[in-house]
Amino acid sequence: MSELRYDPIKHRWAIIAPERKMRPDELLVPQPEAPPPADADGCPFEYGQEHRTAPEILVIPRAQPAGSGPNWQVRVVPNRFPVLRVEGEVAREGLGFYDRVSGVGAHEVIVESPDHDRDTAALSQDEVVSVLVACRSRLQDLRRDPRLRYTLLFKNRGREAGATYSHPHWQLISTPIIPSVVVQELKVAREHYGRKERCIFCDLIRLELRLGVRVALETDRFIAISPFASAFPFETWILPRTHCHDLAVASDDDLTGLALILGDLLRRLRALLSDPPYNLVLHTAPSPHPRPGQPEYWSTIEHDFHWHLELVPRITRFAGFEWGSGYTINPTPPEEAARFLHDADPEQDAAAG
Amino acid sequence: MSELRYDPIKHRWAIIAPERKMRPDELLVPQPEAPPPADADGCPFEYGQEHRTAPEILVIPRAQPAGSGPNWQVRVVPNRFPVLRVEGEVAREGLGFYDRVSGVGAHEVIVESPDHDRDTAALSQDEVVSVLVACRSRLQDLRRDPRLRYTLLFKNRGREAGATYSHPHWQLISTPIIPSVVVQELKVAREHYGRKERCIFCDLIRLELRLGVRVALETDRFIAISPFASAFPFETWILPRTHCHDLAVASDDDLTGLALILGDLLRRLRALLSDPPYNLVLHTAPSPHPRPGQPEYWSTIEHDFHWHLELVPRITRFAGFEWGSGYTINPTPPEEAARFLHDADPEQDAAAG
Numbered sequence: 001m002s003e004l005r006y007d008p009i010k011h012r013w014a015i016i017a018p019e020r021k022m023r024p025d026e027l028l029v030p031q032p033e034a035p036p037p038a039d040a041d042g043c044p045f046e047y048g049q050e051h052r053t054a055p056e057i058l059v060i061p062r063a064q065p066a067g068s069g070p071n072w073q074v075r076v077v078p079n080r081f082p083v084l085r086v087e088g089e090v091a092r093e094g095l096g097f098y099d100r101v102s103g104v105g106a107h108e109v110i111v112e113s114p115d116h117d118r119d120t121a122a123l124s125q126d127e128v129v130s131v132l133v134a135c136r137s138r139l140q141d142l143r144r145d146p147r148l149r150y151t152l153l154f155k156n157r158g159r160e161a162g163a164t165y166s167h168p169h170w171q172l173i174s175t176p177i178i179p180s181v182v183v184q185e186l187k188v189a190r191e192h193y194g195r196k197e198r199c200i201f202c203d204l205i206r207l208e209l210r211l212g213v214r215v216a217l218e219t220d221r222f223i224a225i226s227p228f229a230s231a232f233p234f235e236t237w238i239l240p241r242t243h244c245h246d247l248a249v250a251s252d253d254d255l256t257g258l259a260l261i262l263g264d265l266l267r268r269l270r271a272l273l274s275d276p277p278y279n280l281v282l283h284t285a286p287s288p289h290p291r292p293g294q295p296e297y298w299s300t301i302e303h304d305f306h307w308h309l310e311l312v313p314r315i316t317r318f319a320g321f322e323w324g325s326g327y328t329i330n331p332t333p334p335e336e337a338a339r340f341l342h343d344a345d346p347e348q349d350a351a352a353g
Numbered sequence: 354m355s356e357l358r359y360d361p362i363k364h365r366w367a368i369i370a371p372e373r374k375m376r377p378d379e380l381l382v383p384q385p386e387a388p389p390p391a392d393a394d395g396c397p398f399e400y401g402q403e404h405r406t407a408p409e410i411l412v413i414p415r416a417q418p419a420g421s422g423p424n425w426q427v428r429v430v431p432n433r434f435p436v437l438r439v440e441g442e443v444a445r446e447g448l449g450f451y452d453r454v455s456g457v458g459a460h461e462v463i464v465e466s467p468d469h470d471r472d473t474a475a476l477s478q479d480e481v482v483s484v485l486v487a488c489r490s491r492l493q494d495l496r497r498d499p500r501l502r503y504t505l506l507f508k509n510r511g512r513e514a515g516a517t518y519s520h521p522h523w524q525l526i527s528t529p530i531i532p533s534v535v536v537q538e539l540k541v542a543r544e545h546y547g548r549k550e551r552c553i554f555c556d557l558i559r560l561e562l563r564l565g566v567r568v569a570l571e572t573d574r575f576i577a578i579s580p581f582a583s584a585f586p587f588e589t590w591i592l593p594r595t596h597c598h599d600l601a602v603a604s605d606d607d608l609t610g611l612a613l614i615l616g617d618l619l620r621r622l623r624a625l626l627s628d629p630p631y632n633l634v635l636h637t638a639p640s641p642h643p644r645p646g647q648p649e650y651w652s653t654i655e656h657d658f659h660w661h662l663e664l665v666p667r668i669t670r671f672a673g674f675e676w677g678s679g680y681t682i683n684p685t686p687p688e689e690a691a692r693f694l695h696d697a698d699p700e701q702d703a704a705a706g
Binding site: 011014096097155185207280318326 | 358361363364365366367368369370372436449505507508509514515524526533537541542556560580581583584632633635636663665672673674678679681683684686689
């Protein structure tokens with residue numbers, strides 16, 4: 001079984017997940033240029049291959065099913081090689097110098113559409129809405145499990161971004177501790193609110209709208225900005241303009257608006273960067289199960305936190321300097337990235353361009 | 354000019370380095386599978402190509418120069434596309450919500466040998482010692498510059514690990530602030546020493562030697578361990594067994610001992626993992642120029658910090674979950690990695706195996 005381990009010097013968690021290693025020789029002789037073995041028998045997420053995954057956790061049906069075509073639009077299935085498992089109690093154990101937590105959690109795959117070849121950029125707005133509805137529904141459901149402290153929703157697109165399957169999909173991993181990146185954000189937001197009674201993300205939106213130079217896209221409900229200290233070229237954050245702490249409570253109209261700006265952004269990136277590999281990460285409120293003795297994360301969270309989506313194209317590499325320093329090196333000033341995105345033609349297909 | 358930018362929500366620095374982008378279209382149409390453009394005219398670090406780099410900062414001559422062969426063993430040259438530049442004053446500027454620091458620093462390349470095709474694993478112990486002597490010398494020299502707070506020495510090997518050139522080389526980047534990963538380590542070490550009057554790394558070495566299960570290699574001067582919360586498969590830390598805070602003050606005998614265990618470790622990894630891409634990062638004391646008002650880092654550093662080398666093979670990917678959570682997922686338990694390394698045959702060449 002997996003376990004979460006804490007490093008007493010780095011103050012960093014690692015998930016030791018030996019079940020992910022299918023065969024030792026797969027790990028021992030990596031062939032980075034070869035197609036991933038998971039795809040060797042064809043794609044298990046395609047229409048017609050539904051029997052190859054475990055039973056569905058959730059299905060969003062097609063609005064108008066075609067006669068003989070797929071009757072589903074989005075499928076959520078358990079990950080075949082889960083990092084964490086749903087069964088069991090969460091044991092938190094000290095081993096002298098070290099700490100570990102049993103690897104209880106959830107690991108699911110959200111298949112975006114029956115079509116292997118159309119990434120999010122090529123989906124219709126309604127199709128993207130279906131994906132977001134599935135994400136919101138899974139968030140709501142996993143919140144009920146008192147063992148799980150956070151659900152991280154993310155998407156890896158392209159081999160360079162860590163995707164094992166090329167079929168467009170999101171993933172979610174629910175963990176029995178709140179990830180350190182999220183803890184840091186929650187802490188900053190809470191402190192800012194405590195001092196100023198204002199949401200730090202709302203402050204960011206107001207400032208960036210006033211300055212204008214890092215605003216890539218703007219709709220009536222959302223804003224897409226190139227953050228001041230962008231870690232990667234064309235890193236982009238999408239934030240709802242009206243304060244809301246949690247995607248789980250976002251309205252249908254919010255999801256429709258998010259689908260619009262996300263699709264637009266991805267099409268512009270496709271045109272500019274020739275269908276780049278990317279990661280998308282949702283930042284949202286943790287599960288409402290306060291850690292005993294630490295109720296403070298939840299006392300003002302509706303006011304202090306602000307959900308958002310972070311996109312990082314994976315054009316530059318995370319190498320020795322980045323790992324050793326915690327800094328990133330970004331050759332593209334965010335002001336330039338925002339201007340490129342703003343001026344891009346979202347309909348110019350990379351293949352044709 | 355480059356600048357360091359601080360994110361007020363993530364509390365994370367990014368180096369915005371537009372000079373790294375040679376031409377916009379190189380960034381805009383990345384071709385990850387193509388050979389890096391830097392190598393298009395052949396390798397500038399090979400014997401006979403010395404005129405293609407800027408003048409040398411340091412040369413370690415060959416012990417016994419061959420009649421017509423190279424007369425140098427190690428060359429240190431400025432990076433052609435430096436992330437930070439040596440010229441100028443360090444300006445620290447607040448921009449309301451945001452902070453920035455001018456991109457003053459050093460960025461150098463340490464060419465390990467005249468031979469393009471022999472990585473560190475294939476070098477003799479004496480040749481590796483020459484590389485380490487060059488590293489120590491550059492550390493000592495850069496310590497004299499009061500603008501520079503830390504010098505990070507690292508090596509990227511292989512494209513997957515971020516190497517642009519395949520010719521074996523280390524790099525160093527000196528920065529006007531101490532990197533956050535280093536700050537965290539210094540803080541933990543100082544607190545541990547403050548409470549216990551013991552070095553936390555010495556404690557780690559004693560514990561791991563007693564337990565044994567995560568000790569990969571052991572010599573009279575050094576220990577190589579697979580850390581308890583290894584972030585990556587076969588992550589390995591090499592630590593001197595006798596307490597020492599800084600590679601800049603390590604003795605020649607220390608460097609000879611380090612060359613021995615490093616070469617052995619890299620040959621075992623080559624045999625086990627088929628010449629894997631990897632990053633090597635030196636963790637050592639910061640420059641002795643305390644930040645005004647913060648003398649505490651330096652008050653006990655000779656006692657509380659312990660230099661070491663961290664190696665991470667890059668077999669798994671840093672994807673959306675890792676970026677969004679700050680956790681890593683590692684399929685290989687460190688106890689297994691240590692056993693594999695311990696039992697490996699360092700002389701079994703990957704090519705032959």
